[in-house]
Amino acid sequence: MHARPLSLTMGGIALLLVSLSFAISIGAVQIPLGTVWSVFLNKLSPGLIDQTWSQGREAIIWEIRFPRALLAMMVGAGLAMVGASLQAVTRNPLADPHLLGISSGGAFGAILALLHTGLFIGLLTVPLLAFLGALGATGLVLGVSRFANAMTADRLVLAGVAVSFIIMAGANVLIFLGDPRAHHVVVFWMLGGLGLAQWSQLVYPLVVLIMCSVWLLLRAENLNAMTIGDETASTLGIPVARFRLSVFVAGALITGVMVAFSGIIGFVGLMIPHIARMLVGGDYRRVLPASALIGAVFLLWADMAARTVMAPEDMPIGIVTGLVGGIFFVWLLARRKVA
Amino acid sequence: MTAASLSVQDLSWSPGRGGEPLLHSTSFDLAAGRVLGIVGPNGAGKTTLLRMLYRYYRPATGTVHIDGEDIWTLPARSVAQRVAAVLQEQPSDFALTIGEIVALGRAPHRRGFTGTTGAHDKEMIDRALGLLNLHGLADRHLGTLSGGERQRVLVARALAQEPRLLILDEPTNHLDIRHQLEVLDLIRNLPLTIVTSLHDLNLAADLCDDVLLLNSGHTVGFGTPSQVLSETAVSNAFLVEARRERLTPSESDHLTFHLQNKGQQL
Numbered sequence: 297m298h299a300r301p302l303s304l305t306m307g308g309i310a311l312l313l314v315s316l317s318f319a320i321s322i323g324a325v326q327i328p329l330g331t332v333w334s335v336f337l338n339k340l341s342p343g344l345i346d347q348t349w350s351q352g353r354e355a356i357i358w359e360i361r362f363p364r365a366l367l368a369m370m371v372g373a374g375l376a377m378v379g380a381s382l383q384a385v386t387r388n389p390l391a392d393p394h395l396l397g398i399s400s401g402g403a404f405g406a407i408l409a410l411l412h413t414g415l416f417i418g419l420l421t422v423p424l425l426a427f428l429g430a431l432g433a434t435g436l437v438l439g440v441s442r443f444a445n446a447m448t449a450d451r452l453v454l455a456g457v458a459v460s461f462i463i464m465a466g467a468n469v470l471i472f473l474g475d476p477r478a479h480h481v482v483v484f485w486m487l488g489g490l491g492l493a494q495w496s497q498l499v500y501p502l503v504v505l506i507m508c509s510v511w512l513l514l515r516a517e518n519l520n521a522m523t524i525g526d527e528t529a530s531t532l533g534i535p536v537a538r539f540r541l542s543v544f545v546a547g548a549l550i551t552g553v554m555v556a557f558s559g560i561i562g563f564v565g566l567m568i569p570h571i572a573r574m575l576v577g578g579d580y581r582r583v584l585p586a587s588a589l590i591g592a593v594f595l596l597w598a599d600m601a602a603r604t605v606m607a608p609e610d611m612p613i614g615i616v617t618g619l620v621g622g623i624f625f626v627w628l629l630a631r632r633k634v635a
Numbered sequence: 636m637t638a639a640s641l642s643v644q645d646l647s648w649s650p651g652r653g654g655e656p657l658l659h660s661t662s663f664d665l666a667a668g669r670v671l672g673i674v675g676p677n678g679a680g681k682t683t684l685l686r687m688l689y690r691y692y693r694p695a696t697g698t699v700h701i702d703g704e705d706i707w708t709l710p711a712r713s714v715a716q717r718v719a720a721v722l723q724e725q726p727s728d729f730a731l732t733i734g735e736i737v738a739l740g741r742a743p744h745r746r747g748f749t750g751t752t753g754a755h756d757k758e759m760i761d762r763a764l765g766l767l768n769l770h771g772l773a774d775r776h777l778g779t780l781s782g783g784e785r786q787r788v789l790v791a792r793a794l795a796q797e798p799r800l801l802i803l804d805e806p807t808n809h810l811d812i813r814h815q816l817e818v819l820d821l822i823r824n825l826p827l828t829i830v831t832s833l834h835d836l837n838l839a840a841d842l843c844d845d846v847l848l849l850n851s852g853h854t855v856g857f858g859t860p861s862q863v864l865s866e867t868a869v870s871n872a873f874l875v876e877a878r879r880e881r882l883t884p885s886e887s888d889h890l891t892f893h894l895q896n897k898g899q900q901l
Contacts, residue, residue: 387727445651520731521739524792525724531689532796533715533743578730578776 376591379565402555405429411474430552487612563621740795
């Protein structure tokens with residue numbers, strides 16, 4: 297029934313490239329698609345195409361929109377794969393990177409840097425503290441689950457929710473104590489945005505994303521087994537508790553680095569894996585790559601919407617994903633079949 | 636398929652540190668190819684015992700040997716190549732097809748991480764699907780099947796694992812009579828060593844070569860059904876009055892159960 301994986305893959309990649317082209321072309325300054333790819337090709341091999349465009353346009357394409365679109369793809373792909381993996385190891389079709397409490401941990405770190413510590417190591421201070429906050433939150437979830445003897449799937453989810461509430465309370469204290477004039481920068485981290493993307497920093501999410509997704513893909517069959525049940529997975533030779541924790545940590549690494557550069561972008565991890573399963577079935581060897589691809593495409597378009605709806609103002613992308621995700625959730629509920 | 640011998644020595648388990656044991660010292664030997672039924676009232680320790688046999692619970696004391704090898708000195712994967720289990724866990728519907736679920740049984744036998752399916756894997760999956768009459772359902776999703784069909788899927792998944800010891804937890808629960816008979820018929824004819832918990836004592840007596848009767852975590856008896864399932868032992872374990880009666884015209888024994896002290900003032 298999923299007999300045409302090759303054409304589906306080719307179609308997906310074509311869709312991704314088309315979306316990428318549009319994402320770079322559309323904005324406050326409309327740029328023809330031809331110019332987008334000419335600039336790209338000229339960057340790859342200078343002098344390949346005669347320059348017929350202004351330096352200003354080249355700067356918009358190459359310095360602003362390309363890194364922004366690439367960050368969108370990485371964040372979308374990463375969050376979708378994390379969501380898919382967490383859904384398997386918690387056997388909870390509503391699992392999402394937020395459940396780990398890591399998104400709130402990341403926001404906590406970012407708020408701490410923005411309102412209290414100052415940029416003591418330059419521009420990387422905020423992403424670094426956000427990342428450390430995300431990892432700290434994950435550590436806390438794992439600690440709490442061990443302390444409360446909550447290593448089973450559902451109790452681990454509850455531990456994540458509990459930690460998430462506590463960290464959010466802490467983050468709100470930081471906002472309350474901070475300088476009210478700086479609140480608008482905090483809003484950026486709470487609602488998400490891709491506007492900070494720069495070539496020099498893209499390597500961090502890229503490296504983490506590649507390492508963690510390869511690790512997850514190699515364990516696709518274990519993820520399949522986890523959807524049947526802990527005990528059955530254990531009789532297939534999988535060290536269930538340890539595997540679940542490892543997936544949490546991999547998910548925390550991906551989410552942490554994405555939150556560090558783009559703030560909290562909700563619902564991608566929850567929604568995209570369901571769409572992926574509808575298209576390619578439930579086998580994680582297909583669900584993971586399909587989620588990554590659909591997630592990347594989705595976030596490109598969500599960012600386009602965020603940039604154009606209130607142009608020239610950038611709307612926080614979290615508003616777009618929250619709106620689409622919420623409506624999707626209602627539709628899923630009405631369909632009464634959680635795929 | 637080949638059968639393995641099972642040897643259980645001084646096995647006990649308690650939850651957490653220093654908790655009251657749910658299963659007290661239990662020992663028995665099961666020869667290769669025999670069918671063992673584990674019976675007893677609710678909370679007797681049947682599931683606890685099974686969980687130690689399929690290496691989910693680590694015993695507080697004692698050992699489990701399969702073909703002479705201690706399952707806790709072997710890696711989990713090696714045990715998974717020998718022991719498969721059909722449990723009461725209900726898989727959540729994550730859009731896996733029946734074929735994909737049965738294929739999971741091959742996981743412990745695969746080399747490397749990539750999970751490529753070899754010719755032998757395909758053959759075993761095909762055979763398991765055939766044995767349980769599931770070929771027509773291979774592309775369906777679990778959520779669309781009836782309870783009996785789901786149970787057959789879980790048995791097929793376990794058989795695809797090529798186990799030498801098959802463990803079943805209440806395999807006839809929630810099945811209608813026809814499907815109960817089918818599953819039991821299959822169990823009887825598998826050339827494997829089988830350990831199964833069962834609620835129905837008459838079914839156990841009919842199906843099993845050996846029976847282990849548990850009560851409050853203690854072994855009440857181990858042996859052939861006629862030895863273990865005496866009127867007194869069953870009456871004491873289940874707090875009922877059990878009577879062995881003779882069925883006509885089949886001329887077979889059948890246990891009937893009655894509440895004790897009926898009519899007495901409380």
